[in-house]
Amino acid sequence: MKITNASVFSISVPKKSAFAVAYAVRVAAESLIVKLETDTGLIGFGEAVPVKEVTGEDKNQVYIKLKEFCSLLKGCDLKEHPAIMMKAESFLKDMPSACSALDSAFWDLTGQTQNKPLYQIWGGAKEYCLASQSLGILSLEETLSETKKYVEQGITHLKYKIGLDKEADLKRIKQVRDQFPNITIYLDANQGYSVHEAMFVTESLADYKIEFMEQPVAKEDLKGLITVARHSPFAIVADEAIQGMESLDKLLALGTIPMINIKLMKCGGPSKALKMIQKANEYNIKCMIGCMIETRLGITTGLHVAQASNNVYYIDLDGCWDLNFDIVKKDGANLHDGKEFVSLAPGLGVCIDEELLRKFSDK
Ligand SMILES: [Mg+2]
Known part of the structure; x- marks a missing residue:
């Protein structure tokens, strides 16, 4: 199964009420959504939520790097998932949420291929x-x-x-x-x-x-x-x-x-x-x-x-x-x-x- 397109959506989904913790107040889900399209028609999704105070990541920087990495995925095979994640770890260094979105999207495709829920x-x-x-x-x-x-x-x-x-x-x-x-x-x-x-x-x-x-x-x-x-x-x-x-x-x-x-x-x-x-x-x-x-x-x-x-x-x-x-x-x-x-x-x-x-x- 080959990746035909990989894209990233940067979204901000508002919360109904603000949420205060010891270091910040949150009013929205600040997410990056990865979408992997394949030549079989199956689509895999994964989410990244970069949080400066927790993961040290900046949403905009993660978006730019993740998009860049996704542009390299066209033509890759699902079987390459582990190797791609190794590359992602160095390309997206110190961006664990970005790696998580990619890993999740690949797993989503694997589960669909095996026709089983991931758990x-x-x-x-x-x-x-x-x-x-x-x-x-x-x-x-x-x-x-x-x-x-x-x-x-x-x-x-x-x-x-x-x-x-x-x-x-x-x-x-x-x-x-x-x-x-x-x-x-x-x-x-x-x-x-x-x-x-x-x-x-x-x-x-x-x-x-x-x-x-x-x-x-x-x-x-x-x-x-x-x-x-x-x-x-x-x-x-x-x-x-x-x-x-x-x-x-x-x-x-x-x-x-x-x-x-x-x-x-x-x-x-x-x-x-x-x-x-x-x-x-x-x-x-x-x-x-x-x-x-x-x-x-x-x-x-x-x-x-x-x-x-x-x-x-x-x-x-x-x-x-x-x-x-x-x-x-x-x-x-x-x-x-x-x-x-x-x-x-x-x-x-x-x-x-x-x-x-x-x-x-x-x-
Ligand atoms: Mg906690």
Whole structure:
């Protein structure tokens, strides 16, 4: 199967409401969509979401380089997927989201060729994952009313962003636990605390049934992260500290951690993510699959990875549910009754609305 055309759409899809984390406020999904056309008529799609604060990438620069790389793909065969990804890694150096979009699009074609959904090709461990919903840093009142709203929708796993003000964080989270004794609480500090603050917050929440806390301290401070993890009464998760395999190896050289948050945009795509999950498993490290503010295309890709392996215990794949428009017009990831699952259509199983891609183009 030969590639006859490879194109990139740069889009900005607005969110219904702004989302504040410790380092930024997000109002839209800022995506690059790769489309691979082939001589068989099959089409593969993949999404890149470059996020400066997380992956160090600039959207416009990634767009230019990705387009340039795509122009070289005409005439390439699907069988060359691994070799093409090796080339992509050097051509798109330090652009993991771009690599992820390409890798995903190639996998989408592979799945369609084999007539199987990707999660089954990759291991097929489960038919769904328990959904979680992230809440940005809000006032106490808003946090409680948003929690109530999601619980009424059947979502019982909620992730609270913290890390700007430890006293306010503690007050909010303790109130949530008191008023919603049965929900599962995830926390994410997005590097907002010092080691000392992180130890204080985790200790203060020892009796509040917290499932885990992501990235309490600066991503460069691996030793600090391991120290917090060792003393915490609940699991500490490395997120920003773990970009790809290289940083996982770096952490493992220093010690261990209970869990890592793998994101396709950080690690360079599904192929890399699957290798990281396997490596983590060898070291008894659990995995969660997270996301950026992505369209349902990227979320679907992450969910295929999550459903593939038993070593993925949690997902945080809610980046698309609050967008004003859905570029996936058929199939793809679904959210129902607190569960997320992909469709059984082959490949990524997404039917993309190209009219919307043109409508939201920012080029
Ligand atoms: Mg996180």
